[in-house]
Amino acid sequence: MSHNKIREDKTCLNCRHVVEQKFCPNCGQENSDSRKTFHHLFIHFFEDLTHYENAFWKTIKNLLFKPSTLTKEYLSGKRLSYLAPVRLYIFISFITFFLIAIFPSKVGEGIDKSEKALAKEIAKTKKEAHVESERKYFKLKTMKEIDSIQKYGKENDKLSDFQYWAYEKVVHVTEHNTQREIIEKFIESFFHNIPKILFIIMPFFAFFLWIFHSKKKWYYFDHGIFTLHYFSFLLLIFLILFIVNKIAGLFGSDNPLTYLADIITFVGTLWMCYYFYPAHHRFYGEPRIVSFVKSVTLFIINSFFILFLLTFYVFYIFINLH
Structure with missing residues (x-):
C-alpha cells in the first residue's frame, strides 16, 4: 500500500x-x-516490477527520437502515459541479456569450419610453441623466475603480495589460452555483461549530473530519472544494432543486407554520441552554449570514469579466464 x-x-x-x-x-x-527523495528511487524500483502499462510503443518512440521527453513528462506527473523509467530499463536489459545469451558475439565467427579444424590440429601438436609465442607477446617471466626474484632478488625488484597474486593469475591465463582465445573470451564476456556494467555506472553518472546543476532546483532523484532514460536509450540502440547485425549475418558476409547493416550501425552510433546534448539541453533548459559546455565536460568526465571502471573489469575478466 x-x-x-x-x-x-x-x-x-x-x-x-x-x-x-x-x-x-x-x-x-x-x-x-511526483518528486521524491533518493530513498524513494529504491522503493520505486520494487513497485515498478509489479505493474505494466499499455504504453510500450509510445515510450520506445519517445525514447529513441525525442530526447528528454520521457523524463520531463514523468517528473511533471504524467506517470501513467508511459512505462516507468526503472521498469523500462529492466525490460530492455532483460531482452538484451536474453538475446546476447542466445546469440553470443565472438571474434571467430568469420573463420570457416575447415580453418578452425586445422587450428585445433596445430594446437595439439604445437602447444608449447603457442605458449612460448604468447609469453613473448605479453613479455612475461615464468613463475620460477618470479619466485627466484622474490627469494634472492633486490627489494626493489620484488613484488608485493597483491602483485604476486595478480601476476600468478596472468601467467596462468597465458599458459592455458592463446592470444586469440583471450580476445574472443573477453569480448564475449564484455557483451554478455553490458547491462550489468551500465547498471553499475548509472548512480555515478547521476551523481556527476547532480554536481553540475542547482541543488535547489534539481533533486538527485531528478538526475536519476534522467540517467535511467538516457541509459535505457543507449542500451536500446545497442540492442537494435545487435539485432540488425545478427540478421544481416544470417545471409553471409557478401550480401546487400550487410552494407545496409553497416549504414544503420554508423547512423546509430552517431545518434548515440550526439543524443546526450539535446537531451541535456531540453531537460535542464539552460542556454545552448552552457548546455553544450556542460554536456562535453560531463561526457569527458564520465568517459574517464567509465574507462577507470572498465580497466578493473578487464582485469577481473582476464584473471578469471579458463
Whole structure:
C-alpha cells in the first residue's frame, strides 16, 4: 500500500481532472508528489516490477527520437502515459541479456569450419610453441623466475603480495589460452555483461549530473530519472544494432543486407554520441552554449570514469579466464 504524501493541489497531474480523494476518478493516478527523495528511487524500483502499462510503443518512440521527453513528462506527473523509467530499463536489459545469451558475439565467427579444424590440429601438436609465442607477446617471466626474484632478488625488484597474486593469475591465463582465445573470451564476456556494467555506472553518472546543476532546483532523484532514460536509450540502440547485425549475418558476409547493416550501425552510433546534448539541453533548459559546455565536460568526465571502471573489469575478466 502506498504511503506517498498527497498533494494539496486537487488537480490531477496526468489528466487535469479534479481529484476529491486519493486517486483520480478519471484516470486512476494517485494524486501524490511526483518528486521524491533518493530513498524513494529504491522503493520505486520494487513497485515498478509489479505493474505494466499499455504504453510500450509510445515510450520506445519517445525514447529513441525525442530526447528528454520521457523524463520531463514523468517528473511533471504524467506517470501513467508511459512505462516507468526503472521498469523500462529492466525490460530492455532483460531482452538484451536474453538475446546476447542466445546469440553470443565472438571474434571467430568469420573463420570457416575447415580453418578452425586445422587450428585445433596445430594446437595439439604445437602447444608449447603457442605458449612460448604468447609469453613473448605479453613479455612475461615464468613463475620460477618470479619466485627466484622474490627469494634472492633486490627489494626493489620484488613484488608485493597483491602483485604476486595478480601476476600468478596472468601467467596462468597465458599458459592455458592463446592470444586469440583471450580476445574472443573477453569480448564475449564484455557483451554478455553490458547491462550489468551500465547498471553499475548509472548512480555515478547521476551523481556527476547532480554536481553540475542547482541543488535547489534539481533533486538527485531528478538526475536519476534522467540517467535511467538516457541509459535505457543507449542500451536500446545497442540492442537494435545487435539485432540488425545478427540478421544481416544470417545471409553471409557478401550480401546487400550487410552494407545496409553497416549504414544503420554508423547512423546509430552517431545518434548515440550526439543524443546526450539535446537531451541535456531540453531537460535542464539552460542556454545552448552552457548546455553544450556542460554536456562535453560531463561526457569527458564520465568517459574517464567509465574507462577507470572498465580497466578493473578487464582485469577481473582476464584473471578469471579458463
